Amino acid sequence: MFGHVRVYSGGGGGGGGGDAAVCCTPEWTPSWRIASLQPTIEQSVAIMYGRLPGAGNANNGGAGANQAHDRIKIGFCTDLDKSVLVNNFEKRGWHQVNGDDDWHFYWAGVQTCRNIFSVDSGYRMHDNQMINHFPNHYELSRKDLLVKNIKRYRKDLERDGNPLAEKTESNNSSGTRYVYLDFVPTTFVLPADYNMFVEEYRKFPLSTWIMKPCGKSQGAGIFLINKLSKLKKWSREAKGPFHPQIAKESYVISRYIDNPLLIGGKKFDLRLYVLVASFRPLKAYLFKQGFCRFCTVKYDTSVTELDNMYVHLTNVSVQKHGGEYNTLHGGKWSVQNLALYLEGTRGKEVTDRLFGAISWLIVHSLRAVAPVMASDRHCFECYGYDIIIDNALKPWLVEVNASPSLTSTTVNDRILKYKLIDNILSVVLPPDGVPDVRWNKVPSADALGNFELLIDEELAAQDEAQNSSNNSHAKSSKLNSRWK
Amino acid sequence: MEELQDASIHHMTAKVIAAIKNTKCYEPIYEELQRLVASPSVDKNDMRNTLEDAIKAAGLETEIRNMIYNLVRSRLEKLDVSDTRQTSTSKATQSDPLGYLKRAGVLWDRRVRKSLNAMCGELKVPLHGQPRISADREDFVAKWNELSNYNMDLSNYRPVYAPKDLLEVLLSLKGPARTTESTDQIPQWEFSHIALPVKNLFELRTHYADLLRSDHYTVPDQCQRILDSRHAPMCQQYLKKGCTPAPYRGALWASVLDSKLHDYDIEYWQKLRNVVWTTDHIVDKLVFKDIQLTASNDDQYFVFEDVLYQVLLCFSRDTDIANCVDYEQFPVKGKTYEGPPSGVVPFHGICMFAAPFCYLYDSPVCLYYTFRAFYIRYCHRLTTINTHPQGIVSLCLLFEKLLQTYEPQLWSHFRELQIQPLRVVFKWLMRGFSGHLPPDQLLVLWDLILGFDSLEILPLFAIIILSFRKESIMQVASLDSIEAILADLSSIKVLPLVQLALSRD
Numbered sequence: 001m002f003g004h005v006r007v008y009s010g011g012g013g014g015g016g017g018g019d020a021a022v023c024c025t026p027e028w029t030p031s032w033r034i035a036s037l038q039p040t041i042e043q044s045v046a047i048m049y050g051r052l053p054g055a056g057n058a059n060n061g062g063a064g065a066n067q068a069h070d071r072i073k074i075g076f077c078t079d080l081d082k083s084v085l086v087n088n089f090e091k092r093g094w095h096q097v098n099g100d101d102d103w104h105f106y107w108a109g110v111q112t113c114r115n116i117f118s119v120d121s122g123y124r125m126h127d128n129q130m131i132n133h134f135p136n137h138y139e140l141s142r143k144d145l146l147v148k149n150i151k152r153y154r155k156d157l158e159r160d161g162n163p164l165a166e167k168t169e170s171n172n173s174s175g176t177r178y179v180y181l182d183f184v185p186t187t188f189v190l191p192a193d194y195n196m197f198v199e200e201y202r203k204f205p206l207s208t209w210i211m212k213p214c215g216k217s218q219g220a221g222i223f224l225i226n227k228l229s230k231l232k233k234w235s236r237e238a239k240g241p242f243h244p245q246i247a248k249e250s251y252v253i254s255r256y257i258d259n260p261l262l263i264g265g266k267k268f269d270l271r272l273y274v275l276v277a278s279f280r281p282l283k284a285y286l287f288k289q290g291f292c293r294f295c296t297v298k299y300d301t302s303v304t305e306l307d308n309m310y311v312h313l314t315n316v317s318v319q320k321h322g323g324e325y326n327t328l329h330g331g332k333w334s335v336q337n338l339a340l341y342l343e344g345t346r347g348k349e350v351t352d353r354l355f356g357a358i359s360w361l362i363v364h365s366l367r368a369v370a371p372v373m374a375s376d377r378h379c380f381e382c383y384g385y386d387i388i389i390d391n392a393l394k395p396w397l398v399e400v401n402a403s404p405s406l407t408s409t410t411v412n413d414r415i416l417k418y419k420l421i422d423n424i425l426s427v428v429l430p431p432d433g434v435p436d437v438r439w440n441k442v443p444s445a446d447a448l449g450n451f452e453l454l455i456d457e458e459l460a461a462q463d464e465a466q467n468s469s470n471n472s473h474a475k476s477s478k479l480n481s482r483w484k
Numbered sequence: 485m486e487e488l489q490d491a492s493i494h495h496m497t498a499k500v501i502a503a504i505k506n507t508k509c510y511e512p513i514y515e516e517l518q519r520l521v522a523s524p525s526v527d528k529n530d531m532r533n534t535l536e537d538a539i540k541a542a543g544l545e546t547e548i549r550n551m552i553y554n555l556v557r558s559r560l561e562k563l564d565v566s567d568t569r570q571t572s573t574s575k576a577t578q579s580d581p582l583g584y585l586k587r588a589g590v591l592w593d594r595r596v597r598k599s600l601n602a603m604c605g606e607l608k609v610p611l612h613g614q615p616r617i618s619a620d621r622e623d624f625v626a627k628w629n630e631l632s633n634y635n636m637d638l639s640n641y642r643p644v645y646a647p648k649d650l651l652e653v654l655l656s657l658k659g660p661a662r663t664t665e666s667t668d669q670i671p672q673w674e675f676s677h678i679a680l681p682v683k684n685l686f687e688l689r690t691h692y693a694d695l696l697r698s699d700h701y702t703v704p705d706q707c708q709r710i711l712d713s714r715h716a717p718m719c720q721q722y723l724k725k726g727c728t729p730a731p732y733r734g735a736l737w738a739s740v741l742d743s744k745l746h747d748y749d750i751e752y753w754q755k756l757r758n759v760v761w762t763t764d765h766i767v768d769k770l771v772f773k774d775i776q777l778t779a780s781n782d783d784q785y786f787v788f789e790d791v792l793y794q795v796l797l798c799f800s801r802d803t804d805i806a807n808c809v810d811y812e813q814f815p816v817k818g819k820t821y822e823g824p825p826s827g828v829v830p831f832h833g834i835c836m837f838a839a840p841f842c843y844l845y846d847s848p849v850c851l852y853y854t855f856r857a858f859y860i861r862y863c864h865r866l867t868t869i870n871t872h873p874q875g876i877v878s879l880c881l882l883f884e885k886l887l888q889t890y891e892p893q894l895w896s897h898f899r900e901l902q903i904q905p906l907r908v909v910f911k912w913l914m915r916g917f918s919g920h921l922p923p924d925q926l927l928v929l930w931d932l933i934l935g936f937d938s939l940e941i942l943p944l945f946a947i948i949i950l951s952f953r954k955e956s957i958m959q960v961a962s963l964d965s966i967e968a969i970l971a972d973l974s975s976i977k978v979l980p981l982v983q984l985a986l987s988r989d
Contacts, residue, residue, distance in 0.1 A: 329783035343730035
């Protein structure tokens, strides 16, 4: 059934097209072009130290560029004192400043970001500033909002008669499901959707559900439920006087993926890094070096193990406290090895289909939130996608983290995260390394590093225009499933 | 002349037939043949032709061909060797120029077994193992699929030996020349004086010539068609390309190594498993210890920990291995020591021979037989001292000679630093690079071992890596720094580097 996905994605056959899009010459402003073609010593020095346009030419890049070589160092600011960040910034010759000073690049926590963008702060960013979050990233990263946005996206497509929203009879219930957009487990928000949940629960009385607090991360407050009575008990207690905080908080309850793919008998999930440079038009990149996070304990669905979170949760922060956590590999296994194993034991076709489906899932989750995202040109964001693969090799989106951990658990982890940050910087910054909102955000193939283009709606539209003028097939989007 | 040829063919046929009768597959094939003879398609008036046709139609012909191919490759070669050996042992052993090497081989094997015996004595456990007490047996059986959760105290167990122990023995090998010649003529830190014939680069180029042939006519389903044909030699030829598609590798390797599963193999596996379940053996502890020290900590292989326990435990009980591996034989006086049932004493890192197979097979049984065949054909030569042209001694020698001849600068750099170059690469050689190269590249290297049926690719590849990182090595002056330069092989790509090394002038 996934075979059809390709028709819309232009995945397999469209690979070449994707490459072309990356390489095709973007609309450089004349100054960019000159700078890149005729580097003088002065300009080289400017590139080395970073370049800032003079005060008077903010609106006119073309005229200003020639005077823009004041040797101003780029100031960075970070809320996280992580070496993978600071080392990367310093490698580029940037110097650290405070948030109150004139900064050019801010690696901020979500709270700082919220303050900067709030109307009350009165802070207005200038053209040469960049920050690592979108103001309302929670549309994607909050579990309840993500589901809400995806549901709305599917409804909208359905209303427009889009073939993507095709539905089919579900094989195990009276309901229907989406053929191409069924990539999140059935989810309800509690307490709001309690009645809908009960209705769904009654259809599958033997199923297990997982409860997660909407706002928390790293596995905090998560528990499993396989009886309605347990949920009722929980809700009674939550209303009681001892847990006032739970009562305020909303939860999501999702169908638990109880048939996960096991490798070596152990459950795992995928952590993939997705960089969004812009939401409108959507420009997103997938980091090729994701990893699988393994549970330390054998997978076991028996009721006695239902409360053993080491069996069910793959979060490193949870697993770290298990007795069997190994500090040399940290339970992390590369996606490349996963692909090698699956190709060797299951075949190439199913493996390609799985990774194609993963790219598909990411693109459509981003499209689902794109209309509501405040697509500020100062922003980019790196998301940690958590995906579970079931034993039919179908990927399920579990959640999206807007501040994926930059703590390194092992040596390889450190190398990976250092490279991740380095590659993020080279993708989101213009070729001369100075933040500039006027840049068209089309990185060169070299700048991509270990990122691969998932989708660039702008380039896709250009391609489409070109293709239709050439009277050839138009492609709606670009998806790439080359993982190695 | 023709008569002679005829006679030799008859002699060969007789040997092959005798060998076939000793294999496990003889009986099923014989039964199948009986069934065919009785089938209506065979006409008793034209028995010869109709039976031949029936054999071909049933696909039995390919099976018999493969069987003969593998027999001629492995066992008959061994028979010939032992024939000549019997005649030669009657002569004075002193006259054998490699006698000291064979002697060293026997002594090494004895030393390893002696350590195992000593360990048994120290820990007061019988070498032959003891029945598991019922509670332990139940626990063991219940946890068979998750042996990482099987608890036991391993604090008193140490690996019997590690690569550096074998290296020290190799470096101390003294030829008969030592006693007569003055000692300063032979440098203390090399062993090129050993009189084993090894290939030079020219001969290696000839041997690996197929690797440089660029055939652009690769048909997408070529691999599948070769597998469908079931001809082992064709599968082997395909592996020579060095670009085996991952989905086909498992089947190709099984075909080349003649390790496709038969019913009797599955029964035998279950038998081995039952022996593991019922008896507690000291090698179990050593196997657990080894996996915990290596694979469990390896970010490429840790997910397969539990599969590896099963495979290596059954391996330790498999008496067929002792029968298939040809150990060096030389009359040496002194006590002999018994080993584990398989004859293989686990050493530090033995599980890394099995680990790469986890990327090929989902089922432990398939994994087991292909790994076992690979071990019998190749790996055991890397941990025993022997005179075989692909034994570890020859491989070390090949490494040294290649380094001397083709990287003289590096050679003299090592010499100035008084570092034996072998020290730097020995662990690669002894483990066949497993655990050092990332799995996708390691499997390519092992494709080439199987395709060209030779371990000589290991020293060649070691030279290639040294050569590739030569500039950095030339800049440092200590063993630690050199090892640091060579520690991370994650960026090494096997095929292009080997091709480059073989093609350049």
